[in-house]
Amino acid sequence: MLEIQNISKVFNPGTVNEKVALDGLSLTVNDGDFITVVGSNGAGKSTLFNAISGVFLADSGRILLDGKNITFEPDYVRSKYIGRMFQDPLKGTAPHMTIMENLALAYLRAEKNTNPFSRITKKERELFREKLKMLDMGLEDRMNTPVGTLSGGQRQALTLLMATLVPPKILLLDEHTAALDPQAAEKIMDLTKQITQENNTTCLMVTHNLKQAVSIGNRTLMMANGHIVVDITGEDRKDLTIQDLMRMFKEQAGKEFDNDRILLSE
Amino acid sequence: MLHIAQTALSLGCIYSLVALALFLSYRVLDIADLTTDGCFVLGMAVSVSTAAAGYPLMGLVLAVLAGACAGFVTAFLQTRLGVPSIIAGIITNTGLYTINLMAMGWSSNVSLIKQETIFTRFRALGIGGSWYAIILTALIALVCMVIMRQFLRTRLGLSIRATGDNKDMVSASSINPKFMITVGLTFANCFTALSGAIAGQLQKSADINAGTGIVVIGLATLIIGETVLNGRRSIGRNILACLVGNIIYRFIYAVVLQTRIIPIEGLKLMTAVIVAAAIAAPSIRESIAVRGRARRELKQDA
Numbered sequence: 001m002l003e004i005q006n007i008s009k010v011f012n013p014g015t016v017n018e019k020v021a022l023d024g025l026s027l028t029v030n031d032g033d034f035i036t037v038v039g040s041n042g043a044g045k046s047t048l049f050n051a052i053s054g055v056f057l058a059d060s061g062r063i064l065l066d067g068k069n070i071t072f073e074p075d076y077v078r079s080k081y082i083g084r085m086f087q088d089p090l091k092g093t094a095p096h097m098t099i100m101e102n103l104a105l106a107y108l109r110a111e112k113n114t115n116p117f118s119r120i121t122k123k124e125r126e127l128f129r130e131k132l133k134m135l136d137m138g139l140e141d142r143m144n145t146p147v148g149t150l151s152g153g154q155r156q157a158l159t160l161l162m163a164t165l166v167p168p169k170i171l172l173l174d175e176h177t178a179a180l181d182p183q184a185a186e187k188i189m190d191l192t193k194q195i196t197q198e199n200n201t202t203c204l205m206v207t208h209n210l211k212q213a214v215s216i217g218n219r220t221l222m223m224a225n226g227h228i229v230v231d232i233t234g235e236d237r238k239d240l241t242i243q244d245l246m247r248m249f250k251e252q253a254g255k256e257f258d259n260d261r262i263l264l265s266e
Numbered sequence: 267m268l269h270i271a272q273t274a275l276s277l278g279c280i281y282s283l284v285a286l287a288l289f290l291s292y293r294v295l296d297i298a299d300l301t302t303d304g305c306f307v308l309g310m311a312v313s314v315s316t317a318a319a320g321y322p323l324m325g326l327v328l329a330v331l332a333g334a335c336a337g338f339v340t341a342f343l344q345t346r347l348g349v350p351s352i353i354a355g356i357i358t359n360t361g362l363y364t365i366n367l368m369a370m371g372w373s374s375n376v377s378l379i380k381q382e383t384i385f386t387r388f389r390a391l392g393i394g395g396s397w398y399a400i401i402l403t404a405l406i407a408l409v410c411m412v413i414m415r416q417f418l419r420t421r422l423g424l425s426i427r428a429t430g431d432n433k434d435m436v437s438a439s440s441i442n443p444k445f446m447i448t449v450g451l452t453f454a455n456c457f458t459a460l461s462g463a464i465a466g467q468l469q470k471s472a473d474i475n476a477g478t479g480i481v482v483i484g485l486a487t488l489i490i491g492e493t494v495l496n497g498r499r500s501i502g503r504n505i506l507a508c509l510v511g512n513i514i515y516r517f518i519y520a521v522v523l524q525t526r527i528i529p530i531e532g533l534k535l536m537t538a539v540i541v542a543a544a545i546a547a548p549s550i551r552e553s554i555a556v557r558g559r560a561r562r563e564l565k566q567d568a
Contacts, residue, residue, distance in 0.1 A: 116422035
């Protein structure tokens with residue numbers, strides 16, 4: 001269970017560019033939840049993900065994972081149990097290293113590989129081959145190819161495999177299909193569903209695709225101005241349509257507009 | 267003539283270790299490590315001073331350890347204290363000047379007159395006749411190349427390569443990039459110091475200014491080797507390029523020294539120009555291509 005308690009983050013405090021990205025946000029994510037997160041640009045979605053994965057320390061508030069306070073753990077420590085994927089397929093893999101070497105790096109998250117002077121074993125190679133087969137892209141026969149020569153879709157599929165090779169407690173997907181062509185995006189989305197279902201992975205996914213937002217997973221969050229403004233789950237979620245979500249989106253936008261007007265009139 | 271070729275070969279083998287160090291720091295980790303000049307002299311000073319006391323082999327071991335410390339200081343400054351990487355190298359380099367003087371007993375040079383070196387000991391074994399120096403240096407260079415190749419295949423080596431290749435991905439794979447930079451720079455400077463250590467025992471002296479320009483020469487030889495071998499395709503080739511580039515460079519050096527085509531004092535300038543040109547080549551090529559296209563297409567429009 002992931003508990004986010006009252007976290008805030010302000011960028012460039014005290015300057016003209018001051019931006020409150022997270023404003024006392026609290027959220028509890030239950031094990032096995034697959035949560036879709038929507039919201040306009042600047043709502044704080046990516047900032048929330050960065051706070052969870054430890055890219056920066058929140059200005060205030062606490063983050064607990066299975067009851068353990070991880071607020072002050074740096075990102076590379078948290079990445080042992082928090083997997084993440086970005087929109088940019090170039091971010092998740094090392095381009096000048098081979099497919100096998102990239103997978104070996106991802107496999108370092110498994111506790112047992114502690115000897116830093118050991119090499120990739122035959123058994124691991126077989127495991128990687130099996131996993132690559134699952135992607136159904138023929139990558140299992142190209143294990144010694146540098147990743148930089150793969151297409152965006154292939155690289156993103158590999159990144160997904162790497163993020164889940166050692167199943168994480170939480171998987172954070174930040175618009176991970178947005179930079180791909182429709183076919184590749186669908187493929188990656190199918191793989192995401194398949195892999196998270198197999199491992200019953202707890203997952204948060206940012207998306208701008210409202211159809212995905214209502215159809216995938218079991219819970220939907222809407223963010224605005226560093227808050228969670230809508231949180232739909234259970235029975236309500238089953239009846240949720242794209243139109244409902246659009247309406248809520250507009251309502252939120254309207255509220256912001258009202259706020260602006262109030263500010264201006266004062 | 268034979269003697270010149272022999273000298274060029276053995277110097278090529280010795281200095282290839284500097285190129286190997288720069289391969290790790292500059293190519294793999296993508297960090298310009300300016301500790302190199304001072305670290306080379308550090309290795310030389312420690313090795314020659316220890317040999318002067320009668321322990322030539324121990325001199326190499328201590329030189330490597332001293333080099334590791336120098337690399338660690340540079341890495342610590344940049345990963346833990348937020349000093350920009352180039353400044354960190356310059357700071358260590360400057361500090362090393364004093365350390366190096368100290369290692370030579372507060373004198374600006376130390377000579378070995380009658381004392382044994384690894385070379386005199388190896389010659390005493392009677393292997394290779396007049397080629398003994400080349401055989402010994404080539405052996406050391408080969409062992410170092412194999413160590414580097416095998417090291418980069420380990421999990422630790424893979425992590426270091428990934429740190430230079432994609433930092434975002436590394437911290438998302440539970441690897442601490444700061445630790446990897448520290449290990450990489452420490453390891454690289456071991457090779458630089460070893461190079462200085464062997465060079466010192468070969469020429470039977472250490473000089474406080476022996477390291478001037480070593481980093482640029484190292485880069486030049488790395489680039490020459492890569493160009494000749496088309497070397498950036500694989501790690502193995504790139505490592506071999508360090509040796510090949512150095513042997514070529516040392517032959518050019520020997521030819522210049524003999525024929526005086528250009529004054530020997532001009533060699534550093536020539537080296538600097540080679541390095542600048544080689545590093546600048548991609549952007550020069552790009553800008554020429556863009557201008558050519560612009561001229562052609564604008565002419566068509568007119």
